[in-house]
Amino acid sequence: MSQVLGKPQPQDEDDEEEEEEDELVGLADYGDGPDSSDADRDSGTEEGVLDFSDPFSTEVKPRILLMGLRRSGKSSIQKVVFHKMSPNETLFLESTNKICREDVSSSSFVNFQIWDFPGQIDFFDPTFDYEMIFRGTGALIFVIDSQDDYMEALARLHLTVTRAYKVNTDINFEVFIHKVDGLSDDHKIETQRDIHQRANDDLADAGLEKIHLSFYLTSIYDHSIFEAFSKVVQKLIPQLPTLENLLNIFISNSGIEKAFLFDVVSKIYIATDSTPVDMQTYELCCDMIDVVIDISCIYGLKEDGAGTPYDKESTAIIKLNNTTVLYLKEVTKFLALVCFVREESFERKGLIDYNFHCFRKAIHEVFEVRMKVVKSRKVQSRLQKGKGATANGTPRVLL
Ligand SMILES: Nc1nc2c(ncn2[C@@H]2O[C@H](COP(=O)(O)OP(=O)(O)OP(=O)(O)O)[C@@H](O)[C@H]2O)c(=O)[nH]1
Numbered sequence: 001m002s003q004v005l006g007k008p009q010p011q012d013e014d015d016e017e018e019e020e021e022d023e024l025v026g027l028a029d030y031g032d033g034p035d036s037s038d039a040d041r042d043s044g045t046e047e048g049v050l051d052f053s054d055p056f057s058t059e060v061k062p063r064i065l066l067m068g069l070r071r072s073g074k075s076s077i078q079k080v081v082f083h084k085m086s087p088n089e090t091l092f093l094e095s096t097n098k099i100c101r102e103d104v105s106s107s108s109f110v111n112f113q114i115w116d117f118p119g120q121i122d123f124f125d126p127t128f129d130y131e132m133i134f135r136g137t138g139a140l141i142f143v144i145d146s147q148d149d150y151m152e153a154l155a156r157l158h159l160t161v162t163r164a165y166k167v168n169t170d171i172n173f174e175v176f177i178h179k180v181d182g183l184s185d186d187h188k189i190e191t192q193r194d195i196h197q198r199a200n201d202d203l204a205d206a207g208l209e210k211i212h213l214s215f216y217l218t219s220i221y222d223h224s225i226f227e228a229f230s231k232v233v234q235k236l237i238p239q240l241p242t243l244e245n246l247l248n249i250f251i252s253n254s255g256i257e258k259a260f261l262f263d264v265v266s267k268i269y270i271a272t273d274s275t276p277v278d279m280q281t282y283e284l285c286c287d288m289i290d291v292v293i294d295i296s297c298i299y300g301l302k303e304d305g306a307g308t309p310y311d312k313e314s315t316a317i318i319k320l321n322n323t324t325v326l327y328l329k330e331v332t333k334f335l336a337l338v339c340f341v342r343e344e345s346f347e348r349k350g351l352i353d354y355n356f357h358c359f360r361k362a363i364h365e366v367f368e369v370r371m372k373v374v375k376s377r378k379v380q381s382r383l384q385k386g387k388g389a390t391a392n393g394t395p396r397v398l399l
């Protein structure tokens with residue numbers, strides 16, 4: 001490694017965040033009714049924060065639900081991806097007995113709520129207002145323990161998906177075939193094929209073949225869980241085609257092999273160019289982010305502990321022994337670009353840096369446009385509210 005720059009942050013910040021964010025919601029209390037939506041939309045205007053929700057919609061930011069049978073691994077997934085919990089520590093997690101809701105926007109670039117459900121949800125329980133839950137949902141992740149007998153899980157998946165679809169046809173249904181670390185490669189493929197077949201057969205039998213399920217093989221013991229989560233999150237980003245386009249233009253003009261736009265906190269990649277992603281490349285990028293942030297935390301700290309581990313000056317170059325160079329640069333407060341460059345192309349670093357400067361500017365513009373749309377929308381709706389009703393809420397015009 002020839003250069004790592006960056007700044008530190010107090011070590012205990014993660015813990016503080018965890019305490020603030022983890023919010024237990026009782027079964028009868030699902031939090032954000034219409035009243036909380038304003039506060040939620042306000043947070044979306046924070047600089048560099050991407051709010052996935054449609055600016056023209058009055059809905060709150062979308063939810064990602066984690067559902068599945070008991071002990072299938074839902075809470076472990078959430079802790080490993082968003083709280084940097086080490087996979088072994090998840091052995092000591094207690095069973096979830098209430099819906100656990102977490103707001104991801106405050107800690108990272110991505111802006112959504114993630115709801116961790118207890119294993120057995122009873123759709124017939126009158127205190128469980130599933131219509132309200134599914135209405136604001138962007139993605140439903142159903143976790144299946146692949147090391148266990150999955151027949152019951154499949155029945156539950158079918159029930160959950162059909163219920164959710166009735167309420168909201170726009171939900172993305174994502175099935176995590178989880179804990180595949182315990183399976184051989186052949187067994188993994190066979191399990192995926194079998195689950196895919198059975199789940200789709202069940203839907204076809206119910207006349208619901210139009211429901212699309214996406215399947216992922218995941219484990220918290222490798223990067224597959226981060227990769228799967230990246231794909232789930234990407235589907236909720238309306239700007240994705242623009243981001244991909246910008247990345248394509250950037251790499252083709254700079255002689256770069258592959259580039260990822262990473263959310264630094266969660267190590268989810270929110271976009272990449274259109275060349276195929278291979279797992280090893282992705283893992284190297286994740287490791288690089290860890291190295292940069294860790295070194296910043298340890299050695300970049302000012303005497304009084306001030307500063308953050310990631311800021312405008314954060315950049316790193318790592319030369320590998322296979323004539324490849326890893327290059328990381330800050331894009332926004334929460335985003336980093338990580339590129340794979342051949343050594344000979346890296347000789348033209350000046351060109352890469354100039355193109356990066358243009359790329360960074362374009363990314364900022366994409367989000368400025370969004371912020372403007374959201375702001376003008378808010379002003380409009382306030383004006384309409386003012387015009388449409390008197391102070392006590394009675395309409396000014398005849399209905
Ligand atoms: N081998 C393996 N074990 C895992 C994986 N993910 C989670 N586990 C283990 O599965 C067990 C159950 O995990 P939890 O996250 O508590 O499961 P849950 O789905 O939240 O369970 P409930 O809250 O009871 O619904 C824990 O002992 C985890 O260590 C994985 O990818 N591989």
Ligand SMILES: [Mg+2]
Nearest residue numbers: 074075095096
């Ligand atoms: Mg749990």
